[in-house]
Amino acid sequence: MNANLADDALYRIDMMQVSASDDPSPCLGLGLAAAPPFDAGAREALKRIARQHEPVPPGSRLHEAGEPFTAIHAVRSGAVKTVRRDASGEERIVAFHLPGEFFGLSAIADGHYATSAVTLTTTAVCSLPGQHLFRLACEHAGLQRQLMRLLSGAIRTEQGQYAALAGHNAEVRLAFVLDQLRARMNHPAHAGATLRLPMTRAELGSSVGLAAETTSRLFHRFTDRGLIEARGRRITFLDPLALHHLGAPASAAEASAAAARAADHLPVVDSTCS
Amino acid sequence: MNANLADDALYRIDMMQVSASDDPSPCLGLGLAAAPPFDAGAREALKRIARQHEPVPPGSRLHEAGEPFTAIHAVRSGAVKTVRRDASGEERIVAFHLPGEFFGLSAIADGHYATSAVTLTTTAVCSLPGQHLFRLACEHAGLQRQLMRLLSGAIRTEQGQYAALAGHNAEVRLAFVLDQLRARMNHPAHAGATLRLPMTRAELGSSVGLAAETTSRLFHRFTDRGLIEARGRRITFLDPLALHHLGAPASAAEASAAAARAADHLPVVDSTCS
DNA sequence: CGGGCCGTTGACTAGATTCAAACGCGGTGG
DNA sequence: CCACCGCGTTTGAATCTAGTCAACGGCCCG
Structure with missing residues (x-):
């Protein structure tokens, strides 16, 4: 059946993503999601600034909400939860992070982590110090692009989770x-x-x-x-x-025939203000 | 009372943010949230690529989910909602966007908008074409940095909304x-x-x-x-x-005394792999 | 003046939380 | 090796919150 075929294709993509993220150091691929147009130099430079941490036991706190931002993190093996403590003292789980996935990205905005990160099992992470990473991104366009994709992808994931939560049983x-x-x-x-x-x-x-x-x-x-x-x-x-x-x-429904629509149905007033 | 003082300070910050975003073209400030270390050149370049659109009536669809990504958008005046259509055909609101706020950021990840954007009132937006913006970000470190902050801030906002939704009446x-x-x-x-x-x-x-x-x-x-x-x-x-x-x-509780903790409680295995 | 959309209100229902208690399983120590 | 303890899980029963269905009223716009 048609539906089955579509589903199979969907799952194949999932598997590819995950098997690719079996890479012991996701930091070097920077999330790798889509196109990996990494020049060798960028990858080499990433390798230099990336810190590979050894496994820590379950319940380890990797960073706390409110601490100053130092680096973004990725899971190499194990699992991590990011949590927020609300005003009533309850701990609410924001997300789980599995091997190959990044966390701590929301700390870039104002220089402080918005969540606390806690390991669920014995877990190894790697991290990319913010200062070095941003400097590197200036020099390597491909890296900068991929970093943007990583952040944008996190927004999309959050939106999806949010939509999933709202108005469903x-x-x-x-x-x-x-x-x-x-x-x-x-x-x-x-x-x-x-x-x-x-x-x-x-x-x-x-x-x-x-x-x-x-x-x-x-x-x-x-x-x-x-x-x-x-x-x-x-x-x-x-x-x-x-x-x-x-x-x-x-999940969001696939927008089937959205391609036909042009993007310029907004009247342009002042496009190249001299 | 102490609590009152703290709250007043909080609100004052809110007002400053908004009054600053009264700037008719938020695209030129790029969200401006925190530090604006914009060299004049970057701002000038932004001005060149930014497109200022004239007001459109309520109910206008600015972009559709699934369309190829062309630009990120910001509200100049009016209001916009971003929506997702789920599998059962229901339209779920992801977020509202008020003057000074950006939307469409989640489209960067895979080159397609994840949401549809619809105006709620008569609304004027401005947009920054992705191609030009990324090229510009390569040349101006301050701009790149601010763009990261913008994306990261969106993640934080989504996380906050998410936490607000989960487990509260x-x-x-x-x-x-x-x-x-x-x-x-x-x-x-x-x-x-x-x-x-x-x-x-x-x-x-x-x-x-x-x-x-x-x-x-x-x-x-x-x-x-x-x-x-x-x-x-x-x-x-x-x-x-x-x-x-x-x-x-x-809302997330403020992490009061998180400063004391050092960030290096993770054992480093391989920090500068040659 | 008419119509449609938006907002309100009431009654009913279904669903999820809460409280409470018992169970299973894995660990530790005797 | 077995007893014990604690955490996580399961199950039951009662409560109550929020969704649904239905109808009405009001406002704005044509």
């Missing part, structure tokens, strides 16, 4: 985040293999605004329907496609 | 968004002046995942408590401080 929200995790954890779309979640039910729920109990109940429901099989943190995706479609309402 | 969510709007619309913190919201109840609610009816009921409740006074889109903030505190649980 618990079931869709959890399906969405589980599907996301599966895709990002280098897990094939076809049924079968098992994988170990790095976070608790409470954390998983908190990341989409659900109570731990609700999350547990939904796990049960998904199991009943044959979508997944879960024992503790071990989860098996029995029907990843169904799970994906369940969470799909939260 | 309708009352807090609406108070949060109202307080945000008041602050961004150049509206003084002290009680009094009236301002005209550019969006409907349904849009306001949708932006924080609420039904239009719920939004209306909350307006009523806030009015009963003497926080606001609303007739249609005209809203008067009778007790902005109380409203701010009501929505505050959604």
Whole structure:
């Protein structure tokens, strides 16, 4: 069926991204998402300023909200959560970060980290000191471009999460985040293999605004329907496609025929003010 | 009281930001948030590539999700909403954009707009074509830096919205968004002046995942408590401080004494790999 | 003057949180 | 090797919040 083909293509892309990010030092690829037009010089220079950290135990705090910005970080192995403490003292999870993904990007704006970063499992990260990175970006256009893409991609991801959260019920929200995790954890779309979640039910729920109990109940429901099989943190995706479609309402619909529209329907008053 | 002083300072900053963004062409200041270390050359060059568009009527679609990326946009006057259409065909509001604010930033990542942008009122925008902007950023370090800050700031804003949405009830969510709007619309913190919201109840609610009816009921409740006074889109903030505190649980708590911590508690394995 | 959109209000319902208690599992120490 | 302890998870029951459906009123614009 047509829908199946489209879905397969989607998942293949996911897998490529993740397998590419198996690179032990994502800092050197800078997120690599799309085009990697890196001249060798830029990559070499990145290598010089990148700091490779050795693994730290679960629960380690990598940076705290409010601390002055020093560097952006990427996960080499393991998993990290970024959290915000709200006025009532509760800790709310902003995002999870898996191998190959960057965090701490929101600190560039005003020179202070907006979130705290905590490791969920034994985790190794690498970091790119801001000062050096920005200097380098001045010299290498490709690097600058890729850095912009990285930041822009983070905005897009946040927007997606936000849209997923707003106006969808618990079931869709959890399906969405589980599907996301599966895709990002280098897990094939076809049924079968098992994988170990790095976070608790409470954390998983908190990341989409659900109570731990609700999350547990939904796990049960998904199991009943044959979508997944879960024992503790071990989860098996029995029907990843169904799970994906369940969470799909939260994803943006593809704009099909938007190409035809020209971009100049805004009247230009003063285009090249001398 | 101490709390009052702190709040006053907060609001004063808000006002300064907005009054500064009264600049008819925010593109030339590039968001201006923090430090503006713009050499005159950069500003002059920005002026050359910036396009100033004349006002368009409400409901105009500025760009569609899926269209190829051409430029980033900023609001000069009026208001814009960015929306996503989800799989069930429903339109979900991602954000509102008021004068001085940029939108379309998430399109840089993969060269396609992730959202559609629609004007809420008669609105004038200006735009910075991506190609020219990136070329310029290569030549002017200050501009590059400011562009990064702009993108990073957008990430932070999204994270804040996200945290506000997750795990807070309708009352807090609406108070949060109202307080945000008041602050961004150049509206003084002290009680009094009236301002005209550019969006409907349904849009306001949708932006924080609420039904239009719920939004209306909350307006009523806030009015009963003497926080606001609303007739249609005209809203008067009778007790902005109380409203701010009501929505505050959604804001990140200030990390008070985070300065003491050093940033090098991560063991460095390979800092300058030759 | 008419019509449509926006806003309001009420009643009902479904869904998610909360409180409470029990269970399983992995770890540690005896 | 086994007993014990603690955390994370599960399950149940009650509560309540917010969504939905429906109808009405009002405002603005044509």
